[in-house]
Amino acid sequence: MAVLKTEELTYIYSQGTPFEKTAVDHVNLEIKEGEIIGIMGHTGSGKSTLIQHFNALLKPTSGKVYLDGRDIWADKSQIREVRFKVGLVFQYPEYQIFEETVYKDIAFGCRNMRLSENEIKRRVTETVHDIGLPEEILSCSPFELSGGQKRRVAIAGVMAMNPRVLILDEPSAGLDPVGRKRIFDCIKAYHKKTKNTILIVSHSMEDIATFADRILVMNKAGIFCFDETPKVFSRAEEISAIGLDVPQITRIFIELRKHGIDFGEEVYTVDSAREVILKYLRKRQGV
Numbered sequence: 001m002a003v004l005k006t007e008e009l010t011y012i013y014s015q016g017t018p019f020e021k022t023a024v025d026h027v028n029l030e031i032k033e034g035e036i037i038g039i040m041g042h043t044g045s046g047k048s049t050l051i052q053h054f055n056a057l058l059k060p061t062s063g064k065v066y067l068d069g070r071d072i073w074a075d076k077s078q079i080r081e082v083r084f085k086v087g088l089v090f091q092y093p094e095y096q097i098f099e100e101t102v103y104k105d106i107a108f109g110c111r112n113m114r115l116s117e118n119e120i121k122r123r124v125t126e127t128v129h130d131i132g133l134p135e136e137i138l139s140c141s142p143f144e145l146s147g148g149q150k151r152r153v154a155i156a157g158v159m160a161m162n163p164r165v166l167i168l169d170e171p172s173a174g175l176d177p178v179g180r181k182r183i184f185d186c187i188k189a190y191h192k193k194t195k196n197t198i199l200i201v202s203h204s205m206e207d208i209a210t211f212a213d214r215i216l217v218m219n220k221a222g223i224f225c226f227d228e229t230p231k232v233f234s235r236a237e238e239i240s241a242i243g244l245d246v247p248q249i250t251r252i253f254i255e256l257r258k259h260g261i262d263f264g265e266e267v268y269t270v271d272s273a274r275e276v277i278l279k280y281l282r283k284r285q286g287v
Contacts, residue, residue: 033197055083055086056073130186131156155186167199209268214229
């Protein structure tokens with residue numbers, strides 16, 4: 001059974017006014033337990049509006065959202081529980097840090113869950129290691145940290161709640177290459193440890209191509225495509241045509257194909273390019 005599912009999900013901003021805009025239009029999708037899903041789309045495509053429905057921050061104008069097979073709006077008294085099960089990390093989450101120590105900031109969500117102090121301490125200590133920061137940092141003010149460290153602390157606050165589904169909206173936005181790698185290494189390690197479902201919103205296919213099981217591409221408030229990562233990249237030229245950037249290595253292989261050099265496989269990471277080229281050379285040499 002799908003952990004998350006939508007049926008004809010539609011959301012209209014400012015309905016009934018001259019500023020009416022359909023942000024999500026009759027979207028149907030299913031997300032399986034334990035998957036890593038990349039969500040892509042240009043600005044205004046509907047991706048951020050879509051994810052805010054998964055933890056009930058937005059209520060559908062029409063259609064339904066299901067968590068573990070249950071309509072999340074069927075019983076409004078359960079909305080609080082839904083938000084503990086589906087954790088959402090907004091873009092630039094470090095701007096939402098407000099506690100006086102790193103420990104208190106990471107522990108904030110756990111306290112809202114009314115966990116015991118021993119359990120909160122265990123989760124905070126465990127999570128700070130998971131995000132690659134020393135335990136000593138817990139007594140520091142979060143405002144003394146670097147931008148990348150603040151980002152990881154903010155994400156850790158949601159990870160510590162151990163949501164069934166973790167959603168991250170542009171988790172690497174504004175970071176340098178080293179900071180981006182650290183963030184994504186933390187996300188990979190978290191998934192390996194918990195096996196929880198993860199949804200990552202990004203403008204950059206290069207950020208999510210290396211580990212997403214499936215990629216959802218949004219365009220004009222609807223689903224352009226939603227498929228396994230290699231199959232999505234087989235449509236790289238179509239994706240480029242709707243204004244999204246495909247990885248540089250993919251563009252290189254597209255150009256090679258245009259010039260008669262077809263490797264016969266879709267390439268979207270440097271590692272996959274290396275393997276494809278080596279396979280091609282071995283075949284040419286009869287090895």
